[in-house]
Amino acid sequence: AQSVSQHNHHVILSEAASLELGCNYSYGGTVNLFWYVQYPGQHLQLLLKYFSGDPLVKGIKGFEAEFIKSKFSFNLRKPSVQWSDTAEYFCAVNLYSSASKIIFGSGTRLSIRP
């Protein structure tokens, strides 16, 4: 069965540290990839997405992600985090074969120490 794995359940960083959150998926076909963020008490917001083209995708708030097809990965990065980045981050995959269904990873809680 198709799945999305986020191996980091809880990441704690100090402000200005660099961030990388891992995301791997298990599906051999064509995919669309997403990272969503859920700030405390708020709804899901799209950080960035990859449909095709340049595998290095830039999103909002200084985030970027790189799609490495050979590794089935779509890791999220930010060079210098801020306290306001404290949130839950979800990687998600849309499978072409299932039209529009999106499968979410288990999420990574990011806590930033001021």
Added chain:
Amino acid sequence: GAVVSQHPSRVICKSGTSVKIECRSLDFQATTMFWYRQFPKQSLMLMATSNEGSKATYEQGVEKDKFLINHASLTLSTLTVTSAHPEDSSFYICSARTQDSYEQYFGPGTRLTVT
């Protein structure tokens, strides 16, 4: 653009009663809407996919008679939790997409508490 609203944002109901949650796409026509359930500190689990004017497609393990989904128009889908029980208490989130895009736009969610 691409705003999705949900109503109510919070609801408390007694065990055995039914509760309806509305999901609306405010500024676009949503050919497909999705209903998710999110338990505390866990990810979103897709419950069902609904296309306007047709029956919803439920994910494995989701009781279609308990979670009634109606997508009667291109801007409104409803989820009715029938004969609610405390274990149905959860955060229910809807999303919507247009016919020509894979991107989904998420609503703010509805917190259901069954006492």
